[in-house]
Amino acid sequence: MADSLFVDITTPNGRQYQQPTGLFINNEFRPSSSGQTIVSLDPATDKPIATVHAATAEDVDAAVQAAKAALSHSTWKLLPATERGQLMGRLADLMEENRELFAAIDAWDNGKPYQVALTEDLTEAITTIRYYSGWADKTFGQTISTTPQKFAYTIRQPIGVVGQIIPWNYPLSMATWKLGPALACGNTVVIKAAEQTPLSILVLATLIKKAGFPPGVVNIINGYGKEAGAALVQHPLVDKIAFTGSTATAREIMKMAAGTLKNITLETGGKSPLIVYPDADLEQAVKWSHFGIMSNKGEICTATSRIFVHRSILTTFLEKFKEAIETTSKIGDQWDENTYQGPQVTRAQYERVLAYIETAKQEGATLVTGGKPYTPKDEKNAKGYFIEPTVFTDVTDDMRICKEEVFGPVVVILPFDSEEESVRRANDTTYGLGAAVFTTDLERAHRVAADIEAGMVWINSSQDCDPRIPFGGVKQSGIGRELGEAGLEAYSQVKAVHVNMGSRL
DSSP: OOSSSEEEEEOTTSOEEEEEOSEEETTEEEOOSSOOEEEEEETTTTEEEEEEEOOOHHHHHHHHHHHHHHHHSHHHHTSOHHHHHHHHHHHHHHHHHTHHHHHHHHHHHHOOOHHHIIIIIHHHHHHHHHHHHHHTTOOOOOEEEEETTEEEEEEEEEOOEEEEEOOSSSHHHHHHHHHHHHHHTTOEEEEEOOTTSOSHHHHHHHHHHHHTOOTTSEEEEOOOIIIIIHHHHHOTTOOEEEEESOHHHHHHHHHHHGGGTOEEEEEOOOOOEEEEOTTSOHHHHHHHHHHHHHGGGGOOTTOOOEEEEEGGGHHHHHHHHHHHHHHHOOBOOTTOTTOSBOOOSSHHHHHHHHHHHHHHHHTTOEEEEOOSBOOOSSGGGTTSOOBOOEEEESOOTTSHHHHSOOOSSEEEEEEESSHHHHHHHHTOSSOOSEEEEEOSOHHHHHHHHHHSOSSEEEESOSOOOOTTSOBOOSGGGEESOBSTTHHHHTTEEEEEEEEESSOOO
C-alpha cells in the first residue's frame, strides 16, 4: 500500500514536488479505510510512478458526509457570491503558478506530450476556473407580476451535494469543467478521478485548501469505478451526478442514479463525422482532419474518426492525409518536444485499439497505413503502449470500425457522392457529440450544420473548444451541457416564491 500520504517525486523533466497519495476529505488527506491502492504507471515505459490510496464505499460515505455538512455550514452557505468567485479566482492564480508542474504530472500519468499539456490542457483548465469565477455573482432570479395584490419571484439555489466522475484523457481540464460551474453555483462536491490517471487532481486538492475553500466544500477521491464510483452514484445524500466517460458506463450510472431520481449530466462517447465537400480548401481540410483524429493519441470523445470525402477528390485527399501523418505524427515519449503522438494511456487501452484494428482487417477493410504497434528506438520506451497512426478505406457503414468508438489513432475515410448522402450517413450512428463540415459554400455550411445530428458542429475546423461555448451531445452521446452559461443550468435549480401582499379569500 501507499506508505505515506505524501511522497517525494522528480518528474522525468526534472520537476521536484511532493505527491499527495491519500484521499482528500474535509480539507485533509487521509488513508483509505481498507488499505486498497492504485498504482499509476508511465505508459511510455510501463514503470510505476506512484501508488495512491483507493476509496471504498466507507470512504465515499465520509466524503459525502463532509460535503453535506459543508453545504449547510454558514461558512459556505452564507458566503457572499462575490467572495465565492474570489476564492475561485485565487485557485486559478495558484494553478497558473503551478502550470509547469501540472503539465509534467499529466504528461507523465497520461502519456500526452508535455508541450501539449502545458500549452493546451493547462490553458483550458485555468481559463475554465477563471471564467466561472466571474459567474459566481451573476446568476439571478426573476420578479414576476401577477395581480395588483400578488407577485412572485424566483431564486437560483445550488442543487446540493454533487458527485463528479472524470475521465483519464484530460485529467485536470475535465476536473475544472465540472468543478467550475458547481462551485460558482454554491454546491459542494465529491469528485472521483479516473483510476488510470490519479495524480494531478490530488495536487489540485492542495491548492483548493491553500486558496481558502472551507473544509468539505471540495472532496477528492481516487478509487475504482465499480466500487468507489458506484458508491458515489448510489449514495442517498448525493443530489446530482456529473459523469464523463464511455456510453456503456453512463448507462449503468443512469440505472443506479434512478434509485433516488438523481439529477444527472452525462458526456459520453462519440463517432464524430467530418465531411469534406469538393469545393473545400483541401489543405485546410487535410490539416484539420488529421488533427481531429490523431491529436491526443485519438483519445478524444469528439474525435472526428469517420471522414467522408467527396468521391471526386478522394484520391488527392488520401495522398495528402498520408503525407500529413508522415510529416506530422512523430511518435515518441512525452518529453521530446517534437513528439506529436505519445503512448496510449494504459496497456488495456493499447490492446483494445489493436483489437479493433484486427477486427477491421478481418471484416474486409483496406489498411492504407499504420495498423500495428510502434517500437521507439529509445530502449527505455521499448515497453511503451505506442500504436502507429492507422487509416482504413473500403469500409462499409456497418463495420465495427465505422460504428463503434475506438478511442485511439484510427480513422476510416469513406467516399460519398451527394450532400444528401453525406448527411444521411453522417447521422447513421447512435452517437451525436461532434461533427465537422469543410466547404467554401456559405449556404451549404450552415444548411449541413443544421441537419447534422450532433451537439456541436465545426465549420472548416475541428475540435474547437472554449469555456464560453456549451459542450455536449445528443442521442447516446450524453445528457445536458457543460461549459458556457448553459453549464450553470446543470448546477442550479430555480425556486418560485409566491407573495400575497393583501389579497383575502
